[in-house]
Amino acid sequence: MIEVKNLVKRYGDYAAVSGVSFSATKGEIVGFLGPNGAGKTTTIRMLATYLPPTSGSATVAGFDIVKQSDEVRRRIGYLPETPPLYGEMTVNEYLLFVARIKGIATSDLARAVSVAVERCVLGDVRNKLCQHLSRGYRQRVGIAQAIIHDPEVIILDEPTSGLDPKQIIDIRQTIKSLAERHTVILSTHILPEVSMVCSKVVIINRGKVALVSQLSDLGTQSLEQVFIECVSREGSTAAFEEPSVAASA
Amino acid sequence: MRNIMAICRREVLSFFVSPIAYVVITGFVLLAGYFFFNLLSIFSVMFVRFQAMASFNPGAEGPNLNQWVVEPFYFTLVIILVFMIPVLTMRLLAEERKRGTFELLITSPLSVTEIVLGKFLGVGVVLFVMCGLCFAFPLLLVYFGQPGPELLPVLSGWFGLFLCSLAFASIALAVSAFTENQVVAAVSGMVALLLLYVIHSPAEALEGTSATVLKALSPVLQMQDLVRGVVTLQSVAYFALLIVLGIFLSQRAIDAQRFR
Numbered sequence: 001m002i003e004v005k006n007l008v009k010r011y012g013d014y015a016a017v018s019g020v021s022f023s024a025t026k027g028e029i030v031g032f033l034g035p036n037g038a039g040k041t042t043t044i045r046m047l048a049t050y051l052p053p054t055s056g057s058a059t060v061a062g063f064d065i066v067k068q069s070d071e072v073r074r075r076i077g078y079l080p081e082t083p084p085l086y087g088e089m090t091v092n093e094y095l096l097f098v099a100r101i102k103g104i105a106t107s108d109l110a111r112a113v114s115v116a117v118e119r120c121v122l123g124d125v126r127n128k129l130c131q132h133l134s135r136g137y138r139q140r141v142g143i144a145q146a147i148i149h150d151p152e153v154i155i156l157d158e159p160t161s162g163l164d165p166k167q168i169i170d171i172r173q174t175i176k177s178l179a180e181r182h183t184v185i186l187s188t189h190i191l192p193e194v195s196m197v198c199s200k201v202v203i204i205n206r207g208k209v210a211l212v213s214q215l216s217d218l219g220t221q222s223l224e225q226v227f228i229e230c231v232s233r234e235g236s237t238a239a240f241e242e243p244s245v246a247a248s249a
Numbered sequence: 250m251r252n253i254m255a256i257c258r259r260e261v262l263s264f265f266v267s268p269i270a271y272v273v274i275t276g277f278v279l280l281a282g283y284f285f286f287n288l289l290s291i292f293s294v295m296f297v298r299f300q301a302m303a304s305f306n307p308g309a310e311g312p313n314l315n316q317w318v319v320e321p322f323y324f325t326l327v328i329i330l331v332f333m334i335p336v337l338t339m340r341l342l343a344e345e346r347k348r349g350t351f352e353l354l355i356t357s358p359l360s361v362t363e364i365v366l367g368k369f370l371g372v373g374v375v376l377f378v379m380c381g382l383c384f385a386f387p388l389l390l391v392y393f394g395q396p397g398p399e400l401l402p403v404l405s406g407w408f409g410l411f412l413c414s415l416a417f418a419s420i421a422l423a424v425s426a427f428t429e430n431q432v433v434a435a436v437s438g439m440v441a442l443l444l445l446y447v448i449h450s451p452a453e454a455l456e457g458t459s460a461t462v463l464k465a466l467s468p469v470l471q472m473q474d475l476v477r478g479v480v481t482l483q484s485v486a487y488f489a490l491l492i493v494l495g496i497f498l499s500q501r502a503i504d505a506q507r508f509r
Binding site: 045048049050070073074076078080081082083084085086087088089093097098100101102103106145 | 251252255256258259262263266267348349350351352353354355356357358359360
């Protein structure tokens with residue numbers, strides 16, 4: 001479903017991402033883990049076709065993110081770090097607008113919006129202006145926006161940052177429910193989130209992949225131990241990387 | 250087309266729920282009304298003078314409304330547009346970038362051209378309302394003038410004004426596409442439009458081709474025929490080209506920041 005090969009992003013001399021590779025199969029929730037500034041957002045932006053990679057390649061849902069970016073855009077739902085809301089629109093108006101630009105047929109618009117509202121439990125705020133929503137609701141509208149066109153791949157960039165514990169639990173529940181139909185990439189720096197929600201973990205440090213593993217393969221080691229080990233290691237050679245990563249598509 | 254309309258609808262909605270559209274439209278109409286009043290006062294003074302002199306000079310042509318009111322009125326509106334339009338266009342792209350919604354647009358299955366066209370049409374709607382309201386002033390002359398102004402120049406002049414406003418909006422949009430800062434977008438838009446507005450000034454001192462080129466580039470001179478009731482292919486093509494150029498530049502500027 002997602003195949004990332006040696007993705008590099010440079011800004012002048014500074015390499016934000018230097019050679020990230022991993023893959024994800026259908027129905028997986030991949031936890032994209034790393035300290036702040038590790039290159040998570042940059043990698044995710046490249047996968048979401050927002051930024052062009054300097055080199056390397058990636059396919060999402062079988063389409064190249066550079067050469068077939070339009071096909072990729074049709075098949076992804078993307079929640080950036082800050083939910084991309086228009087404050088002056090109501091939740092309903094906003095979701096209708098997103099449904100339109102995502103190419104949903106006019107006859108299906110109302111249904112698509114209703115489904116997204118239901119899945120993200122937004123019924124209570126449907127007619128509120130986006131600028132009056134609490135952070136938790138903003139984040140949920142952001143997720144509703146990402147799933148409205150039923151995409152094959154959903155990319156969420158730190159969807160639980162800045163939320164209170166109750167909201168975090170709600171959002172995690174929502175994300176878990178997505179796995180039935182979608183492949184999800186979830187970027188975060190919260191470790192328990194990964195153990196609770198994800199089936200696979202990719203740890204990234206200083207722009208490089210430090211570990212790719214199924215969560216179940218970590219064995220007796222806790223995620224925390226593994227993470228600390230990966231992040232403190234200089235140069236981070238991918239010792240934990242599972243050998244079959246490149247082969248599994 | 251559907252995508253363009255979706256962007257345009259959102260843009261219009263956002264203009265009319267924020268105070269920007271109301272402030273700009275009200276300001277524009279207020280200024281227009283004041284200038285109209287001035288022109289009409291001057292006209293009536295001229296007219297009274299003419300009538301007093303008429304007995305000495307039988308058969309002389311008196312001042313007419315077209316020449317004394319309608320034409321200068323439209324030209325004055327063009328100057329006001331130079332300052333108003335950048336205020337309308339400054340937020341179109343800068344605001345999207347600032348609040349992160351640009352990421353939504355770019356990662357949606359839309360082409361950059363569709364985004365730009367949608368936004369341009371959105372401003373077009375606001376400009377139509379703005380120029381449309383100002384049409385009330387010459388219309389007053391048509392209804393109450395004894396004799397009223399010639400109708401054709403009133404209509405074609407308005408058409409020229411609207412075309413000119415669209416061309417200005419397109420240029421200002423292109424200028425704003427290069428920055429993320431709204432103030433920078435507005436100021437550089439005003440500078441660009443003002444430069445375009447006075448571009449023919451050096452033509453007086455120059456000769457030959459350069460003078461001809463500068464004159465041909467001037468929106469004011471291109472409007473002259475339209476305001477006088479002559480719709481020429483040249484002037485319509487001029488404004489159409491400006492519109493296309495602005496949209497093209499905006500598209501290139503945004504595209505340079507992303508990839509295919």
